[in-house]
Amino acid sequence: MIIGAVLLALVGALVYRRFFAGGPTVPLSEWFTVAFDDQRVTMAARPPGRAPWEQSFLWSEVERVCFKSEGALASDGIYIFTTQRPESFVVPTEAKGGLEFWFRVVERGLFPSEMAIKAASLPEGEMVCWPASK
16 A cells, blocks of 8 residues: 555656656666666666666665655656665666666665655655665
8 A cells, every 4th residue: 555655656756757847858768777686786877978887786785775856857866875885876766667676675675665655755856865864
């Protein structure tokens, strides 16, 4: 039930964003992909006019997760902090597999579902993290 509410809120936000903001020339979902299995998360990007890259981390390495609202003109970001490095990995919700990844983060208990519902309606530029402090 809670996962359904999270899905509805995120899909609604994405539909609003696409209708009112227009979006980039090449949609993010066409060049940025996130894929995962039970052990690993892999992000691959082939940005137009730039060099392709790929990064991955293990689910077991995740220490903290943040969700940042970017408003109507950009994709919201899921920031994953791991034991692997001090900086975060960032997964845009509009990436191919982005919403599925976000649902898996919540499903795995890495971000509370109640907070995920609130995160879907954060004002532009605001971020919420779990755990709240490191």
